[in-house]
Amino acid sequence: MLKNQLVFAAIAGVVTSAAVIGWTNHQTPAQSSSRTPYRAINVQQFVSQNRISGLNPNQTAVKLFADKEEAEGRQSESIDIKYSRNNTAVIMLTKEGLADDSVRALRQRIEMQRNQNGRWSVIWVGEQNKCQRGRGSQTWTAKLCS
Template sequence: MSKRWFWAALLVIVPLAIARPNWAQADARNDYRLIEPDEFRQIFGAASIEPRALAHDLFSAFAGDSEGRRSESLEITYPEPGQAVVTVEIIGLSDDSIAGSRYRVELQYNDGSWQVVWVGTQTQCWPGRGHQNWSSALCS
């Protein structure tokens, strides 16, 4: 009887362990407002899709007005071969309701080129204008 439980448990645990990276990616996407990749390219005019160039283009989109800026960060990670995640975070925007913006862009390398596969954004509101934590919810 104990061998049956062992094999039954193994049949449940092994697939869960193998699927874990997908859970991690899903968790990282949690509470982001989705932006369609084509819409993202139109908004930011991202000419290149190579991760470093894309990060530079996105970061440069916020370079114009640095009044009140508290922090800026740019991170590029490569969680798996052929995958890249670009995260840009700007806090201290000169907007009356949005204090900060964060963008997460996921790329996949296929057939000799990088392709944007997922884009999300979060905001942080000024006090009295909504949430002060990172969220997909809009500021008022």
């Protein structure tokens, strides 16, 4: 319960301070370059696994942040939402200190767009990770850890 209260407070703070950026409804060169350092994830599979179909960006962020069970060893988890002027939003979910023998940290970029009917949908998902020592990159990368 306390985690849920903290999640809602954190989301409210993030949304209040979210940066407004200028994208178009089509992928721009800036959006494309923002995706480059990420490993693309199957959108339909991601939406289905996380049960986020039909949710707006705030609801999606709360669901992604609050639904995860407390993981042993996890040191930090953060979420950031940025809205644009033209019905798009980007959610960044970062988890550090994972109790995994190869992956030390995971960052997900979830891009959403609102259609003409006012419904939001996930249009792209990407992941980056940092590896445990001796298992790959110590900085954010799209390459899988060994």
